[in-house]
Amino acid sequence: MNLSSPTFPFGNGIHWFSASAHTKLPQEPLKDWLLSPSSLTQRLKTRCSTFEVLLLGEQWIDTPTQEWHGAESQLWLREVLLRLDGVPWVFARTLITPALLQQQQQLEQLGNRPLGELLYSDNHFIAGEIDVCHIEQGSPMCTLAASLAQPTSAPLWGRRRHFSYQQLPLVVAEVFLPAAVLAINAET
Template sequence: MGLSSLTFPFGDDIRWFTAQAPQVLPTQPLKDWLLSEGSLTQKLKLCCDQFEVIVLGEQWITADPREWHGPEQQLWLREVLLQLDGTPWVFARTLMSPQLLQQQQQLEQLGQRPLGELLFSDLNFVAGDIDICHIEAPSSVNDLASALKQTASTTLWGRRRHFSYQQHPLIVAEVFLPAAEAAIKRT
């Protein structure tokens, strides 16, 4: 991957809208993937023989009020690629409060383990609303797709899910890269 010339983090310029009152949504079957209430990790694993998490970066960042609505000033950021059979399908961006990391220290030490498995196996994590985004170039995520040798001929689509753990928030955003969109359309 030619990611060395790009700067982490990648997803800080994404703008979201609520899935309950969407401005516009893609056609099926991608629409179903965006609005799916279940674990995206599980859904992706059904589409491949080998599933991998590639960590792009993790660090503390200053909370951006366009992305985070809580009182926290600092957040833990994790950005990864979800790769199926050697091809990156999804760019994922996770934001967590310091209080959540204190209670769930395993979140800061996930490494190459998928976050989705933890979120959907621990009943203390409560899934909330889904937001949607459509990303048009120029953007950092489009640059990331290009560096992965994936050309976005149209808009990239993504979803963001709000979770809580004992009232401590966590946000997981997942953007479908061009390879994923092409494969999903073939199903």
């Protein structure tokens, strides 16, 4: 796996759509995984013996206007790979406001711990609607997949969910890598 820091962040430039308004979603069972309201972390853990979070990078960034609609000028960015039995299944990208980091300092200190466990174990985090993305060949996300020895032969799909903690926003995006899509589609 050749992941060098000059390529961080990896998830810039993804275009998101409301799942309820998107007319061309993937077939089941991947569609079920995309639209599931439950914790992706918990669901992934049922599919493996060893679940790992590989931190790709985290830092303060200027607010990406295509991803964020709040007034914040900077956000905390965290990007990780979720690996099942050593195989990267999901790329995850989290955007957090400075105000939320002040209230929940553990968010800045997650390291290789899964964010999903915190979000779904604390009733103060309220989950919002799910958006989806359809990533075509040639995107930075496909380049990342290829660097993981998972070349893309079909478009990638991802989901994004807005959370709030006492009115303070946080956004989590998750893109299913080719290995995950193959395994998920083998469920049928």
